[in-house]
Amino acid sequence: MDETNTFITTLATILPSPGKVYLIGAGPGAPDLITVKGLTVLQHADVILYDYLVNPALLQEASTMAQKIYVGKSNGHHALSQEEINLLLVEHAQNGKIVARLKGGDPFVFGRGGEEAETLAKHGIPWEVVPGVTSAISVPAYAGIPVTHREHTAVFTVVTGHESQERGESSFDWEALAHLNGTIVFLMGISKISFIAQQLMHYGCAASTPVAVIRWGSMPEQQTVIGMLNTIAEQVRQAQLQPPAVIVIGKVVKLAPLLQWFTPECDDRKLA
Amino acid sequence: MDETNTFITTLATILPSPGKVYLIGAGPGAPDLITVKGLTVLQHADVILYDYLVNPALLQEASTMAQKIYVGKSNGHHALSQEEINLLLVEHAQNGKIVARLKGGDPFVFGRGGEEAETLAKHGIPWEVVPGVTSAISVPAYAGIPVTHREHTAVFTVVTGHESQERGESSFDWEALAHLNGTIVFLMGISKISFIAQQLMHYGCAASTPVAVIRWGSMPEQQTVIGMLNTIAEQVRQAQLQPPAVIVIGKVVKLAPLLQWFTPECDDRKLA
Numbered sequence: 001m002d003e004t005n006t007f008i009t010t011l012a013t014i015l016p017s018p019g020k021v022y023l024i025g026a027g028p029g030a031p032d033l034i035t036v037k038g039l040t041v042l043q044h045a046d047v048i049l050y051d052y053l054v055n056p057a058l059l060q061e062a063s064t065m066a067q068k069i070y071v072g073k074s075n076g077h078h079a080l081s082q083e084e085i086n087l088l089l090v091e092h093a094q095n096g097k098i099v100a101r102l103k104g105g106d107p108f109v110f111g112r113g114g115e116e117a118e119t120l121a122k123h124g125i126p127w128e129v130v131p132g133v134t135s136a137i138s139v140p141a142y143a144g145i146p147v148t149h150r151e152h153t154a155v156f157t158v159v160t161g162h163e164s165q166e167r168g169e170s171s172f173d174w175e176a177l178a179h180l181n182g183t184i185v186f187l188m189g190i191s192k193i194s195f196i197a198q199q200l201m202h203y204g205c206a207a208s209t210p211v212a213v214i215r216w217g218s219m220p221e222q223q224t225v226i227g228m229l230n231t232i233a234e235q236v237r238q239a240q241l242q243p244p245a246v247i248v249i250g251k252v253v254k255l256a257p258l259l260q261w262f263t264p265e266c267d268d269r270k271l272a
Numbered sequence: 273m274d275e276t277n278t279f280i281t282t283l284a285t286i287l288p289s290p291g292k293v294y295l296i297g298a299g300p301g302a303p304d305l306i307t308v309k310g311l312t313v314l315q316h317a318d319v320i321l322y323d324y325l326v327n328p329a330l331l332q333e334a335s336t337m338a339q340k341i342y343v344g345k346s347n348g349h350h351a352l353s354q355e356e357i358n359l360l361l362v363e364h365a366q367n368g369k370i371v372a373r374l375k376g377g378d379p380f381v382f383g384r385g386g387e388e389a390e391t392l393a394k395h396g397i398p399w400e401v402v403p404g405v406t407s408a409i410s411v412p413a414y415a416g417i418p419v420t421h422r423e424h425t426a427v428f429t430v431v432t433g434h435e436s437q438e439r440g441e442s443s444f445d446w447e448a449l450a451h452l453n454g455t456i457v458f459l460m461g462i463s464k465i466s467f468i469a470q471q472l473m474h475y476g477c478a479a480s481t482p483v484a485v486i487r488w489g490s491m492p493e494q495q496t497v498i499g500m501l502n503t504i505a506e507q508v509r510q511a512q513l514q515p516p517a518v519i520v521i522g523k524v525v526k527l528a529p530l531l532q533w534f535t536p537e538c539d540d541r542k543l544a
Contacts (some may be wrong), residue, residue, distance in 0.1 A: 161463055
């Protein structure tokens, strides 16, 4: 144990009994896709810190006494910095509160949940993660696309388009991604759809590789545009599709017409 | 609409009103990691077809009147063939039943849910998928490992070790997988841990790449063994770790000691 941790442990004895932080995945959007555990914690929380993509219906499940704090990020507009969020989590827990940190999808899939967990662990705050239904798998499922299928692929890769944008240079190997021959899911990549498609074709993916872009997956507003690597950017432009959206690339996209089971109010599948 | 579909639609008018099939993800093991929607459907189902990895506690949530059918696969021992399962789903739905098809993890992640959905769609049976918390993300989370982390990786890949075993030849590019520089999660791969480690090292992954093997993730019996690509096969052998287990490979595994939050009854982390 390093000196910082020793200090914090000692300090804790003179602070109010510490609370606990739950990093909860709220799922892709439909409120009933939260887990039973996630909902139970939410109903008992003293403080709720929630993101932009969390369905407001979930907040109505909370106690009327609970303090609800919006910390979310909408397309680059951050209500609070990550450091401020981390600090809030620590402070409320040290004040003895049960804190629900409610995040879209799963907390450990590009949600910076790992960093929040690190902060809590380093401060000696009790915490748990309550995994959620990730948008990477469930949003394609709501568009009739299984990310794996015995006849098509035994592997799928999930990438954040957002991070690579922020960093300027992407930190993974596009050539390897193109060669992997599996399903590829991009979260938060719609503003880079043209770049993504170009990169994959440049490194050997066929121009005719099927692609689906799904906005507001699992919600009544769900919209799906289906095309190919060499057409999808223009289709997205014509459909004026904005974030939040999930991009799915690979042979499994071909199953979408047969496996369409969800009836949203504004599907754009006609563009396919 | 093709001829088969027309025939089935016509036939449906003289059959009892068709029921509906829900392909439900039960989550990684802990019963409260099922979704609210999944639990609700389960409680109202007339017929439940469940797999080996589904927690028996969930079945107790079902109506006492519900017919519960074990169809599961335990390590290659199949109670029923996939064709027999497909047939059961269709038959019960055509008899007007609400059918809950309960699968471990998420139905569309290596669960052959895609094939079941295809069968239902081709027979004109109403169906829905109820996504679940996938073991690929949640089991690492229960061992303190976030599959993504801003400082370590912006990409993760999920592979089935099982399928590649059945097929003899694997259908994805090992070299690309090794070069991708992201987190790699193998489901159902523990019996091939030696082969997996050798392949990744052969194609350029450092022998010191951190690896975690997690058995019965999220359950009281959870066991974690942590090592490196060049040590893990021997560690798994010494710990006598059997399926079901999830393998996680990559820098994020280093976070496990700090982020250990779940206290199972028989963790083997001392072997690390």
